[in-house]
Amino acid sequence: MALALGLGSLFNHHPTSPNVSFELDKKAMAIRYRTVRPVAPGEELCICYGAGRMWWETDVPDSPPTPVSESHEIAIFGEIALDEPDTLRPASIPSSYTAPLWRVTASPDPNTLVLETSMAWAIDVPPRASAALVRAMRKLTQAKKLKGSDANEPYSIKHLRSFRKASEVIREDGSAGDASLLSALVSMVDAHPDPAELRSLLESAGEDLPADISLYQVRVPSGPAPNRARLEEWMSVWPCVFLPPGAGLAKKNSIPGSDAARAISLVDREADNAMWSAIGRDGVPHAKAVEEALLRCLRNAEHGRASGEAVGVGVYVTSRSFGEGDTQLEPIDVDAWDTRTSERHPLRHAVPNAVRKVAALRKERDHKSDAANGQDYLLTGLTLFVTHEPCAYCAMALIHSRVRTVFFVQPSPGSGGFCGTQAGVGGQPQCDGTEDGVA
Numbered sequence: 001m002a003l004a005l006g007l008g009s010l011f012n013h014h015p016t017s018p019n020v021s022f023e024l025d026k027k028a029m030a031i032r033y034r035t036v037r038p039v040a041p042g043e044e045l046c047i048c049y050g051a052g053r054m055w056w057e058t059d060v061p062d063s064p065p066t067p068v069s070e071s072h073e074i075a076i077f078g079e080i081a082l083d084e085p086d087t088l089r090p091a092s093i094p095s096s097y098t099a100p101l102w103r104v105t106a107s108p109d110p111n112t113l114v115l116e117t118s119m120a121w122a123i124d125v126p127p128r129a130s131a132a133l134v135r136a137m138r139k140l141t142q143a144k145k146l147k148g149s150d151a152n153e154p155y156s157i158k159h160l161r162s163f164r165k166a167s168e169v170i171r172e173d174g175s176a177g178d179a180s181l182l183s184a185l186v187s188m189v190d191a192h193p194d195p196a197e198l199r200s201l202l203e204s205a206g207e208d209l210p211a212d213i214s215l216y217q218v219r220v221p222s223g224p225a226p227n228r229a230r231l232e233e234w235m236s237v238w239p240c241v242f243l244p245p246g247a248g249l250a251k252k253n254s255i256p257g258s259d260a261a262r263a264i265s266l267v268d269r270e271a272d273n274a275m276w277s278a279i280g281r282d283g284v285p286h287a288k289a290v291e292e293a294l295l296r297c298l299r300n301a302e303h304g305r306a307s308g309e310a311v312g313v314g315v316y317v318t319s320r321s322f323g324e325g326d327t328q329l330e331p332i333d334v335d336a337w338d339t340r341t342s343e344r345h346p347l348r349h350a351v352p353n354a355v356r357k358v359a360a361l362r363k364e365r366d367h368k369s370d371a372a373n374g375q376d377y378l379l380t381g382l383t384l385f386v387t388h389e390p391c392a393y394c395a396m397a398l399i400h401s402r403v404r405t406v407f408f409v410q411p412s413p414g415s416g417g418f419c420g421t422q423a424g425v426g427g428q429p430q431c432d433g434t435e436d437g438v439a
């Protein structure tokens with residue numbers, strides 16, 4: 001997350017074709033803005049804040065909720081309703097409790113992924129020479145001399161269209177292109193930093209290329225557009241392709257060090273929605289099962305409070321699968337709550353209490369001398385529900401425990417260790433965060 005200060009905060013949002021792109025320079029702690037096409041006098045400079053409804057667009061309705069069943073409608077990723085009979089409901093929970101349901105994940109969201117750009121080398125060729133250039137590049141690629149022209153290697157240019165009208169291209173040196181020529185991408189600058197070496201490489205391919213190959217730099221998106229909705233934004237920098245839903249951004253398929261390179265896969269909201277509206281093995285819709293589990297977790301918090309604990313945080317851990325994979329686990333249902341007051345112990349938060357209970361249960365029940373990877377004590381494959389967003393300590397405990405998914409009811413902006421895992425503990429590369437969370 002970066003906040004633009006100074007003039008950076010003046011850019012308004014254009015949802016589809018901004019004329020300015022920006023990139024984060026994390027080392028310099030700066031944001032760089034660049035025009036991505038010629039700008040007419042008086043034309044407003046706009047960036048794209050991301051896809052989807054913006055916070056000021058209050059009159060634009062959210063997409064309608066997906067009904068789970070006729071009698072039980074829950075807005076998937078909109079709202080979760082806890083409307084239990086009064087006898088079961090803890091007193092602290094209003095009779096019709098509704099809370100927004102968000103997904104927080106270690107994977108970046110395609111709607112907010114920042115468009116990163118890099119410099120690439122291009123040359124101008126007459127249209128009739130384009131086939132010769134393609135042949136030359138193919139030969140050099142096969143001979144492993146031209147870096148980045150294969151999809152599966154660093155500095156790949158495979159997501160980018162190879163040719164563009166030379167007159168439409170913004171060159172880094174400010175020169176104008178000839179309308180009768182094509183601008184052809186050759187490689188990323190980082191793959192071949194020395195233009196003289198690249199030029200002689202192209203000449204060595206022995207194809208019928210123009211005699212006066214002159215390389216110039218152009219700005220291109222570092223990776224493919226994360227979805228169709230963002231494609232226009234990416235295309236305004238350089239024509240390119242988008243990732244089909246569910247496709248991952250392969251680490252090796254993007255610019256090393258870029259956000260895209262760190263991404264293992266993107267959040268796939270369509271698949272998410274399908275998951276939430278699906279029916280579990282026991283015939284209960286996943287969304288209804290989540291609601292029940294959240295209620296149990298709220299009851300645990302209430303139980304802690306009623307037994308004199310100062311902090312009312314409750315946890316429920318279950319082996320029940322919510323559509324994420326179909327592994328059959330030994331059934332586990334563990335309840336826990338914060339016990340700092342009764343145990344006079346600063347570390348007896350609800351989450352580590354649950355982690356200890358699961359470890360003890362599995363050690364006793366599932367222990368085998370040949371158990372691999374801690375499967376007889378970790379939370380691998382389990383889902384944990386917690387009333388409050390885990391703090392940094394609890395988030396680390398969850399990461400070390402290898403829990404599969406975490407649901408929490410109450411986010412803790414600013415102090416939570418989990419929210420927007422790209423900023424929280426789970427998103428730190430050194431933490432090996434693999435868990436997903438739902439708030």
Ligand SMILES: C[S@@+](CC[C@H](N)C(=O)[O-])C[C@H]1O[C@@H](n2cnc3c(N)ncnc32)[C@H](O)[C@@H]1O
Pocket residue numbers: 008009010011012013014056
């Ligand atoms: C970063 S500021 C942009 C500069 C702001 N317009 C100003 O004059 O200070 C973001 C705010 O600008 C407004 N804004 C930006 N793009 C907009 C758009 N396309 N339509 C309406 N309001 C927009 C929203 O109120 C938003 O909260």
